[in-house]
Amino acid sequence: xxxxxxxxxxxxxxxxxxxxxxxxxxxxxxxxxxxxxxxxxxxxxxxxxxxxxxxxxxxxxxxxxxxxxxxxxxxxxxxxxxxxxxxxxxxxxxxxxxxxxxxxxxxxxxxxxxxxxxxxxxxxxxxxxxxxxxxxxxxxxxxxxxxxxxxxxxxxxxxxxxxxxxxxxxxxxxxxxxxxxxxxxxxxxxxxxxxxxxxxxxxxxxxxxxxxxxxxxxxxxxxxxxxxxxxxxxxxxxxxxxxxxxxxxxxxxxxxxxxxxxxxxxxxxxxxxxxxxxxxxxxxxxxxxxxxxxxxxxxxxxxxxxxxxxxxxxxxxxxxxxxxxxxxxxxxxxxxxxxxxxxxxxxxxxxxxxxxxxxxxxxxxxxxxxxxxxxxxxxxxxxxxxxxxxxxxxxxxxxxxxxxxxxxxxxxxxxxxxxxxxxxxxxxxxxxxxxxxxxxxxxxxxxxxxxxxxxxxxxxxxxxxxxxxxxxxxxxxxxxxxxxxxxxxxxxxxxxxxxxxxxxxxxxxxxxxxxxxxxxxxxxxxxxxxxxxxxxxxxxxxxxxxx
Amino acid sequence: xxxxxxxxxxxxxxxxxxxxxxxxxxxxxxxxxxxxxxxxxxxxxxxxxxxxxxxxxxxxxxxxxxxxxxxxxxxxxxxxxxxxxxx
Ligand SMILES: Cc1ncc(C[n+]2csc(CCOP(=O)(O)OP(=O)(O)O)c2C)c(N)n1
Ligand SMILES: [Mg+2]
Numbered sequence: 001x002x003x004x005x006x007x008x009x010x011x012x013x014x015x016x017x018x019x020x021x022x023x024x025x026x027x028x029x030x031x032x033x034x035x036x037x038x039x040x041x042x043x044x045x046x047x048x049x050x051x052x053x054x055x056x057x058x059x060x061x062x063x064x065x066x067x068x069x070x071x072x073x074x075x076x077x078x079x080x081x082x083x084x085x086x087x088x089x090x091x092x093x094x095x096x097x098x099x100x101x102x103x104x105x106x107x108x109x110x111x112x113x114x115x116x117x118x119x120x121x122x123x124x125x126x127x128x129x130x131x132x133x134x135x136x137x138x139x140x141x142x143x144x145x146x147x148x149x150x151x152x153x154x155x156x157x158x159x160x161x162x163x164x165x166x167x168x169x170x171x172x173x174x175x176x177x178x179x180x181x182x183x184x185x186x187x188x189x190x191x192x193x194x195x196x197x198x199x200x201x202x203x204x205x206x207x208x209x210x211x212x213x214x215x216x217x218x219x220x221x222x223x224x225x226x227x228x229x230x231x232x233x234x235x236x237x238x239x240x241x242x243x244x245x246x247x248x249x250x251x252x253x254x255x256x257x258x259x260x261x262x263x264x265x266x267x268x269x270x271x272x273x274x275x276x277x278x279x280x281x282x283x284x285x286x287x288x289x290x291x292x293x294x295x296x297x298x299x300x301x302x303x304x305x306x307x308x309x310x311x312x313x314x315x316x317x318x319x320x321x322x323x324x325x326x327x328x329x330x331x332x333x334x335x336x337x338x339x340x341x342x343x344x345x346x347x348x349x350x351x352x353x354x355x356x357x358x359x360x361x362x363x364x365x366x367x368x369x370x371x372x373x374x375x376x377x378x379x380x381x382x383x384x385x386x387x388x389x390x391x392x393x394x395x396x397x398x399x400x401x402x403x404x405x406x407x408x409x410x411x412x413x414x415x416x417x418x419x420x421x422x423x424x425x426x427x428x429x430x431x432x433x434x435x436x437x438x439x440x441x442x443x444x445x446x447x448x449x450x451x452x453x454x455x456x457x458x459x460x461x462x463x464x465x466x467x468x469x470x471x472x473x474x475x476x477x478x479x480x481x482x483x484x485x486x487x488x489x490x491x492x493x494x495x496x497x498x499x500x501x502x503x504x505x506x507x508x509x510x511x512x513x514x515x516x517x518x519x520x521x522x523x524x525x526x527x528x529x530x531x532x533x534x535x536x537x538x539x540x541x542x543x544x545x546x547x
Numbered sequence: 548x549x550x551x552x553x554x555x556x557x558x559x560x561x562x563x564x565x566x567x568x569x570x571x572x573x574x575x576x577x578x579x580x581x582x583x584x585x586x587x588x589x590x591x592x593x594x595x596x597x598x599x600x601x602x603x604x605x606x607x608x609x610x611x612x613x614x615x616x617x618x619x620x621x622x623x624x625x626x627x628x629x630x631x632x633x634x
Contacts, residue, residue: 115561119568124614127560144614298608 003134004029004162007095008037010138013171016066018042018057018415020050022077024070026110027097029162042415042444045436047074049408051081052434054092056412058085059395060370060420062211064145065412068095072110075156076117080402083121085152087399088232089209091145092152098127101158114156123151131164139171147176149296150209178295178313186320188308189267189291193323196265196289198330199225202248205232205398206270206294208391212314216269217241219318224325226334228256230271232398235388243334249277250534251380255337257532257540260285262333267291267321270314273303274399283539293317343385350500354378354453354524355385357504358425361451362386364512369393369421370413374406374430377459380530382425404433407450411437414446421449421512428454428481438491441517449511450493450519452484455526463529468536488519499523549578550603551622552595557615558584565613566593573606575599590617 001009007030011019020042023031034041044050047069054065069078075096085092098104099111118125124144126137134157141153193199207216213236220227226243229236237244248256260266266288271277278284281303292299292306293314300309310317325331347353358381362371372395373382379396388394395413397405406424414422431452441448458476465473488495495518498507511520532543556562563582570577579596597606603621611619 116564119561119565120572129560296612298605298612300608301602302605302608 001166001168002029002033002162003131003157003164003166004033006135006166006168007138007157007162008033008039009168010135010171011039011066014064014139014142014173016064019066019068020044020053020057020412021068022047022050022070022074024074024097024110026071026099026159027068027074027095027162029159030068030095030097030157042411042440044408044411045439046434047077048081048404049411049434049437049440051078051092051094052084052405052408053412053415053440054094055081055085055088055090055405056372056395056409057416058090058092058412059088059409060392060413061416062392063416064091064093064142066093066095070097070110071099071114072112075112075114079117079121082118082152082154084397084400084402084405086121086123088397089150089205090152091150093141093145094122094152094154096154096156097162098156098158100160102160104158114154118154118156121152122154125154125156127156128158128161131161131166134161134166135169135171143174149206178316179311181312181316181320182310185308185310186317189310189321190323192265192289192291192308193223193225193267193321194326197327198263199265199267199327200259200263200288201225201227202260202266202268202271203227203233203236204230204269204271205391207233207236207314210270210295210314212318213390215315215318219322222322224327224331225267226259226331228252228260230274230277230398231383231396233271233391234383234394235391239387239389243331243338245334245338247383249274249540250279251384251530251532253341253343253384254532254543255334255341257534257543259334259337261539261541263288265289265291267293268306269293269318270295272299278303279534279540279542280537350502351525352499352501352504352522354522354528355381357508357522358382359385360504361508361511364508365423366421366512368417368419369423370395370410370417371423371425372396372406372410372413373425374427375401375403375460376427376430377455377463377528377530378425378427378453380460381453403430406430407434407437407448408440410448411440411446414448415444422447423449423451425451425453427459428452428456428478428484429458431484435487438488438493441493442491445516447514447516449514449517451511452519452521453524454481454484454521455524455528456481457526459526460530462526466529467533484519484521493517493519495519495521497521497523548600548603549596549598552597552607552610552619554593554610554619555585555590555617556593556613557617558589558591559615562591562615563593565615566595566610569609569613570595570597570606573609574601575606
């Protein structure tokens with residue numbers, strides 16, 4: 001068979017059924033092999049869309065997402081998506097066509113140093129050197145993308161290797177390997193938890209990535225230790241857990257931010273002390289000892305020194321950390337904070353209050369749903385006000401904060417979970433960044449549902465200009481937005497537009513009931529901001545409340 | 548603070564680039580570098596002297612994370628037997 005056929009064979013061996021991509025000269029042999037393969041290809045309308053769809057596919061299922069592009073500009077268009085996957089530890093395999101090996105280094109047409117470009121934005125990358133190593137490299141790519149801390153892996157395949165002929169040999173798929181757990185560290189951690197008066201779990205995306213949600217929930221229930229969640233962890237701690245403090249950080253809930261400042265033991269579980277979580281780092285959880293659980297040794301003591309660190313598989317570690325509940329006063333305090341700072345939805349006037357709308361929509365969605373969002377104020381409102389029963393149901397660009405993530409990510413999730421309701425919550429700025437993917441929705445008749453929160457502003461930047469740049473609104477006014485209803489129509493997507501609170505009930509109903517794709521255009525006040533907020537460089541207990 | 552790092556890695560055309568990129572990006576200056584091909588297992592031995600204010604353990608972990616890096620020692624020569632085994 002040809003190298004191109006081998007590529008598809010190996011993908012199938014790894015269970016790949018769907019690929020997102022865009023063809024071009026240097027990857028034509030693979031597209032030719034795809035023509036009569038069982039693997040289904042989704043033509044996106046920009047390679048960045050393909051990369052984000054692969055991410056949505058991966059994040060909504062835990063499987064590897066695959067994207068594909070041609071050499072040169074095709075590959076450069078993948079770069080932002082791969083960087084996003086890198087920051088959020090998403091298992092993605094990207095396959096790029098490269099010019100003939102003999103032409104590499106000659107500035108040939110569409111020849112770019114993709115391997116060079118990939119170094120800082122992938123977990124690993126390969127430029128296939130010979131047909132002999134092609135299968136092996138692809139197997140390594142799939143193993144690497146999923147092993148340890150997951151991440152994107154790029155395989156750049158020169159055209160001569162795609163057209164060369166080669167034999168296919170089946171390959172045993174290896175089970176994941178984990179480091180042995182340091183039992184002394186487990187004992188030390190148990191001692192710390194037993195001695196703590198105010199212990200707190202700080203949950204990150206790692207718990208979902210390790211597929212250890214049940215194990216975590218079990219420890220929480222048994223030990224009655226309160227928990228705070230990062231953006232990527234939302235959905236990990238059950239919503240009805242009595243000591244679920246929720247979202248922590250810059251736009252987190254006050255209860256979570258105050259509890260973390262008061263705790264005397266922080267059990268960091270698959271999180272990484274990101275600055276959007278900690279605020280001013282040296283003021284974060286100032287009285288706490290730290291237990292750090294992770295699969296990636298590089299995260300331990302990177303930003304905050306750990307008193308005890310345990311490396312390994314959370315499925316094995318977490319069950320060993322069950323300690324009898326012993327902190328009734330702390331639990332009472334936490335319960336009080338949760339009640340005191342519960343989100344409120346009273347909003348004066350007739351206009352639409354986006355947090356309330358999102359909360360209402362969230363409750364109206366069928367059980368099996370995925371919400372993808374873009375980046376900005378609307379993203380924070382989604383995190384604050386929508387309810388998630390799994391981190392696989394909340395896809396948000398965390399580490400990279402990439403506008404344009406939402407729509408293609410929702411497409412990937414819809415392909416991966418055809419029975420689920422896939423919803424995008426986007427902003428008028430972000431939506432335009434990958435708006436071409438409406439073409440993908442149309443082409444594959446995907447029932448993706450879109451909520452567009454239109455404040456005619458790059459709202460999050462505007463908010464910072466208002467608060468920290470003396471209301472000098474430089475380049476954030478989008479009052480010349482296109483007519484989004486007409487735009488949707490051009491792609492056969494029905495659309496409704498609302499601007500008053502009394503229109504919400506009917507619109508939400510219509511939106512949820514719709515069988516196919518739909519756009520709900522929501523006009524909101526450009527002055528609405530995201531509260532509370534920890535100003536940059538401030539401590540988490542110095543949150544400000546506006547409006 | 549100056550540190551010496553001695554590592555063994557799979558030899559790929561870009562191995563050195565990967566190592567140097569991590570050194571720079573993680574906040575260290577490169578003072579000296581030497582690379583030798585070990586012809587048996589298709590590996591290379593790289594010795595780096597770096598300086599920087601940040602904790603060296605961060606750089607150590609990031610370098611170990613590189614898929615191609617198989618062994619790494621900080622502030623000490625790799626045991627002669629390890630180098631010999633790979634030579
Ligand atoms: C690709 C990219 N460019 C720029 C930014 C900086 N940025 C963050 S939020 C934001 C505004 C987003 O506007 P919109 O999508 O309308 O959301 P809103 O904040 O108004 O809800 C910008 C420009 C970014 N995060 N990503
Ligand atoms: Mg906006």
